[in-house]
Amino acid sequence: MSRIEQLFHxxxxxxPPTRLTPGELYAAGRRRRNRFRAGLAALGVAVAGAVxxxxxxxxxxxxxxxxxxxxxxxxxxxxxxxxxxxxxxNDCLPSQRANQPEEALDPRQCPDVLRASTDGxxxxxxxPLPSPRADWRITLLGTQTLLVLWGNDLAAPHDRQISTDxxxxxxxxSVGTAPLPAVPSGSWAVTVAMPEVAAAGPSDVVTAVDxxxxxxxxxxxxxxxxxxxxxPAPADAGLWVxxxxxVTRRPTVxxxxxxxxxxxxxVFDQLAPEFEPPTASAPAVVxxxxxxxxxxxxxxxxxxxxxxxxxxxxxxxxxSIDGGATFARADPTGHGATFGSVGSAGxxxxxxxxxxxxxxxxNDRPGEVRYAASKDGGPYRxxxxxxxxxxxxxxxxxxxxxxxxxxxSYGVYASDDGVTWRTIYSP
Amino acid sequence: MPDTQDSGWxxxxxxxxxxxxxxxxxxxxxxxxDWHWADDLAQxxxxxxxxxxxxxxxxxxxxxxxxxxxxxxxxxxxxxAWRRREASVADLPDAAxxxxxxxxxxxxxxxxxxxxLRRVPPRQRATLVCRFYQGLDVAETAxxxxxxxxxxxxxxxxxxxxxxxxxxxxxxxxxMVEVER
Numbered sequence: 001m002s003r004i005e006q007l008f009h010x011x012x013x014x015x016p017p018t019r020l021t022p023g024e025l026y027a028a029g030r031r032r033r034n035r036f037r038a039g040l041a042a043l044g045v046a047v048a049g050a051v052x053x054x055x056x057x058x059x060x061x062x063x064x065x066x067x068x069x070x071x072x073x074x075x076x077x078x079x080x081x082x083x084x085x086x087x088x089x090n091d092c093l094p095s096q097r098a099n100q101p102e103e104a105l106d107p108r109q110c111p112d113v114l115r116a117s118t119d120g121x122x123x124x125x126x127x128p129l130p131s132p133r134a135d136w137r138i139t140l141l142g143t144q145t146l147l148v149l150w151g152n153d154l155a156a157p158h159d160r161q162i163s164t165d166x167x168x169x170x171x172x173x174s175v176g177t178a179p180l181p182a183v184p185s186g187s188w189a190v191t192v193a194m195p196e197v198a199a200a201g202p203s204d205v206v207t208a209v210d211x212x213x214x215x216x217x218x219x220x221x222x223x224x225x226x227x228x229x230x231x232p233a234p235a236d237a238g239l240w241v242x243x244x245x246x247v248t249r250r251p252t253v254x255x256x257x258x259x260x261x262x263x264x265x266x267v268f269d270q271l272a273p274e275f276e277p278p279t280a281s282a283p284a285v286v287x288x289x290x291x292x293x294x295x296x297x298x299x300x301x302x303x304x305x306x307x308x309x310x311x312x313x314x315x316x317x318x319x320s321i322d323g324g325a326t327f328a329r330a331d332p333t334g335h336g337a338t339f340g341s342v343g344s345a346g347x348x349x350x351x352x353x354x355x356x357x358x359x360x361x362x363n364d365r366p367g368e369v370r371y372a373a374s375k376d377g378g379p380y381r382x383x384x385x386x387x388x389x390x391x392x393x394x395x396x397x398x399x400x401x402x403x404x405x406x407x408x409s410y411g412v413y414a415s416d417d418g419v420t421w422r423t424i425y426s427p
Numbered sequence: 428m429p430d431t432q433d434s435g436w437x438x439x440x441x442x443x444x445x446x447x448x449x450x451x452x453x454x455x456x457x458x459x460x461d462w463h464w465a466d467d468l469a470q471x472x473x474x475x476x477x478x479x480x481x482x483x484x485x486x487x488x489x490x491x492x493x494x495x496x497x498x499x500x501x502x503x504x505x506x507x508a509w510r511r512r513e514a515s516v517a518d519l520p521d522a523a524x525x526x527x528x529x530x531x532x533x534x535x536x537x538x539x540x541x542x543x544l545r546r547v548p549p550r551q552r553a554t555l556v557c558r559f560y561q562g563l564d565v566a567e568t569a570x571x572x573x574x575x576x577x578x579x580x581x582x583x584x585x586x587x588x589x590x591x592x593x594x595x596x597x598x599x600x601x602x603m604v605e606v607e608r
Contacts, residue, residue: 004587007540008560012453016462020452020470022444026437029477075503090503390463391504409471409504 074427075112077412080143081235082401084166085117087124087412087425088138114138116166121414121424127167141188141209142235143400147173147216164211171214179220182259183208189219189230189239189260204228206241206260223254223263227274229294231345234400237302238323242295249273251295251309255324257302266327268295268318271311296345298354300398306330306354308345317346317354319377330354330377347396347404349418351375357393358382369393386421388413436480443489444473451493457556458501460545468504472496494561495571498553505549543590551586558583 001009077087090112115124130148139147144166149159162173183189191204205218206228222228225243233240239256245267251274254265272292292311299305307318307327318327346356358370369388372380385393391408396418399405404415412425451472455465472493479492544552550572557568558579568579 002559004590005559005562008457008556011537011540011544012456012560015449015453015456018448018452018469019466020444020448020473022441022448022473023437025444025470025473026440026477026480029440029474029480030433032474033478390467394463 074407074409074412074425076138077405077407077425078140079397079399079405080140082399082403083118083120084143085121085405085412085424086140086146086167087115087407088112089115089427114167115425117424118166121412124425127163128170129167130161130170139190141190142186142211145187145209145211147190147209160216162209162214164214173209173214173216176215176217178217180208180210180217180260181220182261183219183239184210184212186211188235189241191228191230191241192216206230208260219260221261221263223256224265225252225254227294228254231297232397233297233299233302234398236400237299237305237398240297240299240302240305240324242297242307244274251292251311253295253297253307253324255302257323264324266324268309268327271309271316298345298347298398300348300350304348304352306346306348308356315356317356317374317380319354328377330374331379333379346371347398347418355383355385355418356380357385357390386415386419388421440477440480443476447490447493448473451497454494454556454560455497455501457544457560458498458549458553459505460541464504468497468500471500491571494557498557498571502549502553547586547589551582551589554579554582555586555590 074087074089077085079085112129114127114129116127117124137149139149141147144164146163146167148161148170160173160175161170163170187209189206189208191206204227206222207216207218209216223241223243224246225241226246226249228241228243231240231242239260241254241256241263243252243254244250245252248267248269251268251271252265253268254263256263274292274294292309295307295309297305297307303321303323305320305324307320309316309318317330319330320327346354348354353373353375355371355373358372369385369390371383371385371393373383374380388406389408389410392406392411392413395408396404396406396415402416404418406413406415406421407425410426411423413421414424415421448469451469452462452465455468455472456462459465459468475496476489476493544555547555553572554568557563557571558565563571565576565579565583568583569576572579574582
């Protein structure tokens with residue numbers, strides 16, 4: 001075994017127990033096969049539904065299941081506000097699978113479909129996508145502006161398309177180097193690698209789309225961060241960006257309450273630097289005590305917020321009650337090690353409780369999760385969570401105007417309070 | 428379908444799961460960097476395998492099917508995932524890291540290796556996992572990723588370059604030789 005192979009094998013030497021059981025997996029697979037056969041029989045109905053182009057779904061569907069998809073999985077969903085929702089899925093009509101075995105996922109046979117709702121998920125309408133290619137990256141800015149990017153060539157104009165009317169019409173968008181003084185009304189910021197902005201160097205830059213011209217341009221005043229990343233937050237909560245301090249590489253958060261005209265930043269000096277691979281001019285950043293992972297922000301109103309970051313293998317949560325001016329550790333006597341996933345900020349409920357995905361239930365039943373919940377910065381306590389999959393449980397985001405949205409491959413789910421969830425779309 | 432036939436298939440599936448699920452989960456973990464996500468990916472792959480169990484039963488084909496499902500499910504989710512940063516930065520280190528790199532050079536810290544691997548773009552990462560964990564050759568990797576042999580070589584080379592730059596002498600020449608295997 002070569003050294004590189006040894007590294008890969010060592011990395012997975014201590015696998016934790018799995019929650020998967022062969023009986024459940026087999027039963028789910030057989031249900032899937034039976035539905036596939038039923039789908040073939042109902043092909044005519046399915047095609048007719050696709051032609052009509054409208055899908056009505058129950059607003060009080062069954063509890064989300066991690067097993068029940070027949071059509072292609074949902075890949076992405078976002079809410080511009082309580083009314084304007086979007087989702088992207090791979091819809092494999094049975095005709096596309098006819099006379100073929102149950103194939104491994106091949107997106108080329110299951111082109112993406114964009115759906116939009118303007119009534120909070122009660123009804124969905126299909127919207128065109130500018131290319132049948134499947135390797136999309138799609139971003140929602142504001143309530144109606146969508147960006148799609150595909151291919152690997154960031155500089156190729158045909159790889160970028162914009163819609164400012166919720167996906168009804170698409171046009172190539174251009175990238176301008178002339179800075180915007182602030183995020184325009186109706187738009188939202190996004191971080192992108194922008195090779196056209198030479199001064200940005202290897203780091204991404206915070207940009208915004210001007211809906212009037214369909215041009216993406218960098219903000220004139222960038223947050224003082226290396227590798228900035230705009231955090232998902234309700235529009236009226238301010239513009240939150242995490243990254244690292246340009247000098248120390250320690251986790252940092254910056255906020256703008258004036259649409260990106262000015263920024264204030266807080267560096268978490270007590271945490272290890274984030275890991276950075278080496279460049280031609282700088283070695284890799286690895287602190288003697290370990291590495292930190294990027295920070296995530298959860299907030300509803302921009303005043304009360306929680307920042308979660310993993311450092312030296314431990315999860316830390318910091319709480320601010322003054323819009324990011326000051327931070328204090330939540331649960332300062334706790335160890336925070338029960339948090340399940342770095343890539344999730346958790347979410348803040350209406351009463352100010354911070355909830356972070358903790359683990360699956362001891363029963364190892366898919367769809368049963370546990371949360372660590374902290375109120376007023378106190379200790380995190382273990383509580384039962386809603387019946388969501390891990391992906392959904394770690395992807396909950398607050399919606400502008402109130403409420404929460406999340407989803408996984410098998411459904412899009414909405415909640416008014418973060419506790420009780422309803423299925424608003426399932427394949 | 429006769430109950431006895433389905434019962435037999437269930438037993439066969441259970442035996443296959445017992446033999447291969449750890450390998451599948453570990454493959455998924457190397458791809459995505461999170462054990463929870465790895466379970467989700469393994470779940471997708473095993474459910475699809477169960478759906479076609481009566482049609483795909485040659486042992487080598489089972490492994491190939493499972494592997495293909497894992498890799499494609501990962502690439503699909505990484506490219507258009509629910510979470511915002513999952514494509515470039517994955518998840519929780521599983522234990523408190525040790526003190527950086529072993530001075531003797533005999534062992535590279537697992538956390539640092541995983542951190543470096545997480546920085547490798549998803550498709551390059553998938554290529555590396557196929558080559559150096561699954562032990563596939565260039566042609567087999569190309570079949571999994573549905574790309575050309577040349578693309579596999581270039582993706583492997585780029586991914587290794589990124590890893591080697593971080594891990595230094597820990598990745599020795601033999602790894603680069605294997606790129607051409």
